[in-house]
Amino acid sequence: MPTQPDEPYYVMYDDDFGLSGLAGRSGAALPLAGGEVEGDEQVGEDARRLLESSLSDGMIRTLWLAADGERSDPAARGSTVRSWLGGWSQAYPAPPPKPAKRFVKYRSTMFVEPSRPVLVEEEMRDAVLAEIGAVEADLERAVPLPEVVPVLRRAVVEAGPDLGFRLLLRILKTYSVRVDKARYDRFIELSEPFEYCFTVVHGGLAVDWPPIDPARRDNDWDFGLSELSGRFAHWYDGTADEALRQVAGADGVRESPGTGAAVLLDDVTRLLASPLSTETLTTLWLAASDCGYRPERFGLGIRQWLERIAEVCRERLRETAPAYRPEPASVPVRADLAEDVLRELRGLEGELASRTIQPHGQGVPGADAARALEQVVVQVDPDLGFRLFLRVLLALWMPLTQERYGRFRALGERFGYGEFHVSLVDQFIQNDL
Structure with a gap:
């Protein structure tokens, strides 16, 4: 030894x-x-x-x-x-x-x-x-x-x-x-x-490095818009642009340079092209980011904020992977997993409705967050919906049973998530004692 x-x-x-x-x-x-x-x-x-x-x-x-x-x-x-x-x-x-x-x-x-x-x-x-x-x-x-x-x-x-x-x-x-x-x-x-x-x-x-492929899952942790929202949940230093550039430039250790920006751009492109209302997009962002960054306080509507995210991602890709040509919604949607995600979301509807994200300020009712998440799962992408769902649970400090957490882990594996992605909510697992 x-x-x-x-x-x-x-x-x-x-x-x-x-x-x-x-x-x-x-x-x-x-x-x-x-x-x-x-x-x-x-x-x-x-x-x-x-x-x-x-x-x-x-x-x-x-x-x-x-x-x-x-x-x-x-x-x-x-x-x-x-x-x-x-x-x-x-x-x-x-x-x-x-x-x-x-x-x-x-x-x-x-x-x-x-x-x-x-x-x-x-x-x-x-x-x-x-x-x-x-x-x-x-x-x-x-x-x-x-x-x-x-x-x-x-x-x-x-x-x-x-x-x-x-x-x-x-x-x-x-x-x-x-x-x-x-x-x-x-x-x-x-x-x-x-x-x-x-x-x-x-x-x-x-x-x-192989060419960038946003469909590859070589990151052990969270990624894309859900990762960005998590960064803003604990946003203390620097400007919003600085935090955004950090996430867009944060490729996983096993990822081709520029992948972080590519997967974030793919998420944002899907949302901007979706039929989701401005109100729903606003609720979604605030809920997932624990109300840590409110674009309207900086003179931005939610769509302008999403466009700014996309712009920074494109800048990063031009610098790091100039040959990459992002295609709209280039990652295939895992529609086959939509019902599984909805089942987990609806299984917690009662708990979500009883809680509010940041209740002592201009908080987001859990029921509103649940409706926004369901629309993402059904109308945009179950993968993105599940990732944002995990972020909302984190913002709400939602207790989880071992059984439910096990199903989350299994869903994460089917989506191809890395080893530590779903574990961001494992701190809320209830003891059986």
Whole structure:
């Protein structure tokens, strides 16, 4: 079993880290003997892993130069690679063990602490070695240093799959080796047990992205207009345009650049082309956004607001995916699921009618929200209706039974939602005790 840090890497680092992160920053990588250098605790740990291995000085130097793009060579300043690594090890000595940070998630009256993944050394090692083998020919063509692939394999086996995987990613980025979407997805999947921030994988990696397809569901979380409405439910900083641009530019880690704008544009296009009245559209937006943003207070009618959303999405797509040509309502409507969504909506009609969204202000009666949602499901798109329904339940703090939540999860799977999409309402599941 490889040693795991006291806290997940994604808590400690929001970008690449350790020796692989140092190689990515380069230029500040050598002068340990003569001044302070930007680094982190993992640099010292990575250095110790290599020092404890049987890799020769030449092998370690090759590995570093490949990761660094031959920009900074420890041997060029009269140092040996091992003394250079020793300097890093001394600068960042192994810290004493500390209790893992407690992460809690509120669910009714219970506190649930998520478990961390269990790393199996042999499985992770074999998985990283398999990925190295898959890109071996590309690495040999791109990297002008001899024996890089055999040395990288040795590093995985002797210094650990964590460091080996990060160095593989760094070398691919340094030499702009392109990977296809399927391999990129495997890299993301492989990174999850290591608990990396996803930037460790996708930051700077050259990916051959497929064309944008708003019908693809590669996002683990909410998306489109329902995601935007959720952002405005907790809107405190910046202008509405800034919040809108953030959502339009927020592609999921597995999504082709521009997808976030494309799915949002598709939702808005459907609503603008629908027979829904202005009053219904207004009710829908206010209910889903928890009354967090009222367009009329900024001189906008609801249709003008939806047009503004569409305009920002088109701007984003022109910048990010100029070849993309959005088609009106390009995602097929899942009409076969309309009755299932309506059944869940009508099953909560009584509860919805007894509640008001933001009751202490100009709130939205739950019954009005339910009618607006039903019109979306029937006249526009059951998928969009279900996503907005979840947002309304969130705004109303609606209690849910385990059985109902299970049906929501099943519906989400049939719509192709990601792992955490429906779980945005799981905090309201009632205990059976």
